[in-house]
Amino acid sequence: MGVTRTPTPTTQGSETTGGIGESTLRPDGVLKTTGEFAYASDLWHEDMLWGHTLRSPHAHAEIVSLDVSRALAQPGVYAVLTYDDLPTDVRHYGLEIQDTPVLAHGRVRHHGEPVALVAADHPETARRAAAKIRVEYRQLPVVVDEATATAPDAPLIHEGRTDHHSGHVPHPNVVHRQPIVRGDADAAARRADVIVTGDYEVGMQDQAFLGPESGLAVPAEDGGVDLYIATQWLHADLRQIAPVLGLPEEKVRMTLSGVGGAFGGREDLSMQIHACLLALRTGKPVKMVYNRFESFFGHVHRHPATLHYEHGATRDGKITHMRCRIVLDGGAYASSSPAVVGNASSLSAGPYVIDDVDIEALALYTNNPPCGAMRGFGAVQACFAYEAQMDKLAAALGMDPVEFRRLNAMSQGAVMPTGQVVDSPAPVAELLRRVKAMPMPPEREWESAGGGVDVRALPGGLSNTTHGEGVVRGVGYAVGIKNVGFSEGFDDYSTARVRLEVIAGEPVATVHTAMAEVGQGGVTVHAQIARTELGVTQVTIDPADTRVGSAGSTSASRQTYVTGGAVRHTCQAVRERVLELGRAKLGTHHPAWATAELLLESGKVVTDDGEVLAGLAEVLGDEAIDIEREWRHRPTEPFDLRTGQGRGHVQYSFAAHRAVVDVDTELGLVKVVELACAQDVGKALNPLSVVGQIQGGTTQGLGLAVMEEILVSDRATVRNPSFTDYLIPTILDTPPIPVDVLELADDHAPYGLRGVGEAPTLSSTPAVVAAIRAATGLALRRVPVRPENLTGT
Amino acid sequence: MRVTFTVNGRRQEADDVWEGESLLYVLRERMGLPGSKNACEQGECGSCTVRLDGVPVCACLVAAGQVQDREVVTVEGLADFAKERDTGAAGPGTDPGAAQRWQPRPAGPATELSPVQQAFVDAGAVQCGFCTPGLLVAADELLERNAQPTDADIREALSGNLCRCTGYEKILDAVRLAAARTGTEA
Numbered sequence: 020m021g022v023t024r025t026p027t028p029t030t031q032g033s034e035t036t037g038g039i040g041e042s043t044l045r046p047d048g049v050l051k052t053t054g055e056f057a058y059a060s061d062l063w064h065e066d067m068l069w070g071h072t073l074r075s076p077h078a079h080a081e082i083v084s085l086d087v088s089r090a091l092a093q094p095g096v097y098a099v100l101t102y103d104d105l106p107t108d109v110r111h112y113g114l115e116i117q118d119t120p121v122l123a124h125g126r127v128r129h130h131g132e133p134v135a136l137v138a139a140d141h142p143e144t145a146r147r148a149a150a151k152i153r154v155e156y157r158q159l160p161v162v163v164d165e166a167t168a169t170a171p172d173a174p175l176i177h178e179g180r181t182d183h184h185s186g187h188v189p190h191p192n193v194v195h196r197q198p199i200v201r202g203d204a205d206a207a208a209r210r211a212d213v214i215v216t217g218d219y220e221v222g223m224q225d226q227a228f229l230g231p232e233s234g235l236a237v238p239a240e241d242g243g244v245d246l247y248i249a250t251q252w253l254h255a256d257l258r259q260i261a262p263v264l265g266l267p268e269e270k271v272r273m274t275l276s277g278v279g280g281a282f283g284g285r286e287d288l289s290m291q292i293h294a295c296l297l298a299l300r301t302g303k304p305v306k307m308v309y310n311r312f313e314s315f316f317g318h319v320h321r322h323p324a325t326l327h328y329e330h331g332a333t334r335d336g337k338i339t340h341m342r343c344r345i346v347l348d349g350g351a352y353a354s355s356s357p358a359v360v361g362n363a364s365s366l367s368a369g370p371y372v373i374d375d376v377d378i379e380a381l382a383l384y385t386n387n388p389p390c391g392a393m394r395g396f397g398a399v400q401a402c403f404a405y406e407a408q409m410d411k412l413a414a415a416l417g418m419d420p421v422e423f424r425r426l427n428a429m430s431q432g433a434v435m436p437t438g439q440v441v442d443s444p445a446p447v448a449e450l451l452r453r454v455k456a457m458p459m460p461p462e463r464e465w466e467s468a469g470g471g472v473d474v475r476a477l478p479g480g481l482s483n484t485t486h487g488e489g490v491v492r493g494v495g496y497a498v499g500i501k502n503v504g505f506s507e508g509f510d511d512y513s514t515a516r517v518r519l520e521v522i523a524g525e526p527v528a529t530v531h532t533a534m535a536e537v538g539q540g541g542v543t544v545h546a547q548i549a550r551t552e553l554g555v556t557q558v559t560i561d562p563a564d565t566r567v568g569s570a571g572s573t574s575a576s577r578q579t580y581v582t583g584g585a586v587r588h589t590c591q592a593v594r595e596r597v598l599e600l601g602r603a604k605l606g607t608h609h610p611a612w613a614t615a616e617l618l619l620e621s622g623k624v625v626t627d628d629g630e631v632l633a634g635l636a637e638v639l640g641d642e643a644i645d646i647e648r649e650w651r652h653r654p655t656e657p658f659d660l661r662t663g664q665g666r667g668h669v670q671y672s673f674a675a676h677r678a679v680v681d682v683d684t685e686l687g688l689v690k691v692v693e694l695a696c697a698q699d700v701g702k703a704l705n706p707l708s709v710v711g712q713i714q715g716g717t718t719q720g721l722g723l724a725v726m727e728e729i730l731v732s733d734r735a736t737v738r739n740p741s742f743t744d745y746l747i748p749t750i751l752d753t754p755p756i757p758v759d760v761l762e763l764a765d766d767h768a769p770y771g772l773r774g775v776g777e778a779p780t781l782s783s784t785p786a787v788v789a790a791i792r793a794a795t796g797l798a799l800r801r802v803p804v805r806p807e808n809l810t811g812t
Numbered sequence: 813m814r815v816t817f818t819v820n821g822r823r824q825e826a827d828d829v830w831e832g833e834s835l836l837y838v839l840r841e842r843m844g845l846p847g848s849k850n851a852c853e854q855g856e857c858g859s860c861t862v863r864l865d866g867v868p869v870c871a872c873l874v875a876a877g878q879v880q881d882r883e884v885v886t887v888e889g890l891a892d893f894a895k896e897r898d899t900g901a902a903g904p905g906t907d908p909g910a911a912q913r914w915q916p917r918p919a920g921p922a923t924e925l926s927p928v929q930q931a932f933v934d935a936g937a938v939q940c941g942f943c944t945p946g947l948l949v950a951a952d953e954l955l956e957r958n959a960q961p962t963d964a965d966i967r968e969a970l971s972g973n974l975c976r977c978t979g980y981e982k983i984l985d986a987v988r989l990a991a992a993r994t995g996t997e998a
Contacts, residue, residue, distance in 0.1 A: 042936070044933055044936075045938060047941070048933040048941075051941030051944050052887075052925060052932050052938060053847070053890075053891070053929065054887035057846075058846075060846075060850065063846075228940070228942075229849070229851040229857060229859060229975070229976050230942040231850070231851065278940065279849070279940045279941070280939075280940040280977055282976070310852075311857075475964045475967065475968060538939035538940025538941065539939070540939065707936040707982075708936065711977075711978055711981075714981045715977045717979055718979035719976075741854060741856070742857055743856055749972075749973075750970045751967050751971045
């Protein structure tokens with residue numbers, strides 16, 4: 020299957036150290052190890068107040084009365100705000116549909132919905148004052164799943180919908196529905212020798228970024244406000260904040276502060292508008308920091324899903340058709356549910372060649388916690404189900420599960436269910452081959468110390484629950500497909516401003532974008548791109564803010580592609596300007612100025628033969644070149660609302676996993692022994708960061724497989740909003756993660772790169788569950804897998 | 813109440829401390845030392861790990877009054893603490909006035925890091941970095957008592973520190989690297 024293509028050759032900057040392809044170190048790394056890096060929760064201002072949010076204890080209730088007088092009377096309290104205090108008639112916000120109230124108006128639709136705000140001189144004073152606000156609720160019946168949401172007498176979560184999806188959904192409690200029909204699944208099913216069906220469920224996962232929601236709003240003399248904030252997309256926040264405040268966008272100046280992880284959970288607004296409202300009301304700076312409990316209510320989660328799948332195959336192992344129905348629980352507000360539906364439906368067939376499909380995906384409005392973006396974004400849920408189906412099909416045919424997948428794997432030129440042709444490398448079979456070929460971890464490692472038993476290598480670990488009795492090993496495989504970038508016709512551009520000047524005799528490039536650095540390492544990559552494109556050593560990365568054009572979201576594995584693309588594009592414009600200046604100033608000195616291909620290398624203008632024409636200092640003199648440019652990737656188009664056909668995605672990315680687990684079958688405890696990954700990244704701009712992304716994404720998939728779920732009561736209230744009760748993998752839960760990085764260039768992308776961050780989160784989960792199935796023989800149709808699912812107790 | 817204790821080698825006083833305040837709140841909001849992070853306030857995540865009389869603790873679970881007359885080392889003092897340990901000389905400590913006026917400053921070659929801090933930077937163990945201060949304090953304490961830890965030792969020592977970004981592999985690399993470098997120098 021050896022698809023062998025070399026990454027796009029890079030001529031410009033190939034002599035430059037610290038350019039693309041090198042594992043340069045993070046520019047913020049040192050500050051993050053000394054404790055000096057300023058996260059949003061670390062900000063401090065003279066005279067600042069602390070904001071606090073009063074939230075609904077009920078999932079669905081009418082607010083009968085609201086009395087803030089006792090809170091206002093508390094010493095140290097500067098302001099208490101409710102819906103009635105909002106300054107304009109724009110009182111809702113939302114990423115796609117403006118359905119989310121800034122503060123509840125007469126009704127709450129989910130547990131933890133913001134009802135009132137308090138500003139006080141100490142966080143504890145604010146908390147205690149909030150507790151003195153009297154809210155009388157009358158509880159309403161809750162809508163919690165598809166049956167209750169679409170029942171004839173179901174309460175409508177949002178009455179009188181007028182959003183752009185309201186006209187085509189089958190019920191007002193359905194946010195969006197996307198069917199995809201291609202070929203003839205009924206006819207193809209008649210060719211099948213085996214047909215397997217399955218019903219699967221994915222629990223509600225939390226992003227669990229470590230740095231809680233926080234920010235500081237500082238009122239300005241011009242009546243505006245300066246907001247320092249941890250977010251994923253400054254300009255999308257701005258677009259939602261300014262109208263609610265009644266301010267023009269230029270009077271809401273936003274600066275990114277340190278962001279402690281995001282994973283999709285900071286796409287939606289949390290405390291942004293609230294802090295600004297309190298600051299403008301009190302005339303004082305207001306800081307808001309959620310604690311972990313509040314954070315669980317402060318952001319959307321991964322959609323829980325129920326998925327029904329049917330696949331058929333011929334005896335020789337070719338998939339004939341696929342039918343599926345995916346129901347996503349979007350909770351009380353839309354957030355990015357429509358786009359998650361688009362992803363879940365369009366990626367529901369996985370990285371396989373299936374010509375005849377009948378697909379339906381939809382998201383519900385319910386009274387459960389709102390769900391939206393999380394790493395993997397609709398593709399995670401589908402991947403868990405279709406990969407379970409692949410193992411079932413292979414078993415029904417008596418075939419090896421990896422060989423069965425390889426036989427049906429898509430490759431470049433394949434057609435997606437949407438009709439879109441995959442027009443760059445799609446090395447699915449090769450990734451499976453590579454991950455299977457990796458060396459296996461040793462068996463019974465707990466005995467390797469000699470003599471005794473090292474319980475740390477066993478399921479249950481230091482709980483000392485077994486010395487190997489009842490422990491069974493299993494191995495499982497999975498592969499997945501994720502889109503990169505914003506899809507369905509969205510104008511997914513980015514902006515970069517690049518300045519080149521000579522400082523103290525040395526050329527220095529300054530890169531200014533609004534890209535949210537959330538930990539992914541975009542700032543590292545921007546400096547590498549500038550070094551490569553401008554042939555300089557010194558690169559300064561300016562803080563991200565709204566003084567420069569939008570960078571789009573740090574989401575959808577897109578920032579290296581899109582903002583990286585914008586930095587490259589702008590650097591190229593700067594380079595052209597350098598050469599123009601050089602020709603004007605020095606063109607008569609050497610004929611090569613007019614005739615040769617010129618490059619910038621090591622601070623000099625050189626010919627492609629390596630002859631030095633001039634130093635940058637000589638060319639630039641006192642002049643600074645300063646250019647801001649937008650950059651766009653190839654446009655996409657919406658999916659047809661009936662057939663789902665359309666060139667909807669920018670790029671696809673692929674990863675495969677092999678999981679090795681030891682299961683204590685008596686207690687139902689799982690130890691993941693190793694989780695190997697092979698991924699195609701097109702071109703690794705920073706190999707160290709690429710591997711870090713793959714290992715981090717893999718671990719979040721492991722969490723979904725065996726640990727992580729937000730539990731919701733039958734009254735739709737959250738039962739486990741803490742790190743005591745919502746468990747994410749520790750270093751003891753996480754195995755070695757060997758990574759095999761493949762680099763097959765995508766000719767449509769800058770440097771041939773492929774978005775990296777999300778694909779590893781997809782296949783990790785089904786690989787782990789496949790391994791547990793192999794160890795136990797159980798069907799396991801739901802994640803996370805719990806001990807009682809393995810012991811039957 | 814007034815609480816007097818030693819932070820990173822310097823005597824510090826905090827006035828008007830409310831009885832319910834944690835050591836973490838006093839460090840972050842009263843001492844101008846925000847390096848220790850607040851990510852769960854329940855002792856589950858380890859982001860606020862500091863040394864209290866040498867023992868790693870979650871500062872969020874220590875009441876401020878409990879540290880009266882005791883010694884605290886935070887991530888801000890880690891480099892000096894490690895230097896003092898290695899050389900036996902007293903480190904310069906953190907000047908309380910400077911701590912109160914704390915501002916982020918650009919990292920330069922002048923920034924001196926402890927071996928474990930440098931290893932975290934070099935190994936790619938830092939992504940969002942929110943867990944990093946706590947992990948550094950915990951890892952430094954591990955290497956102090958066990959200069960050549962096995963992988964199982966590292967995992968056990970760091971099991972109280974959650975990281976959501978890295979999948980821990982580069983953190984293991986960093987601790988191995990710090991141990992190897994220290995071993996080479998010795």
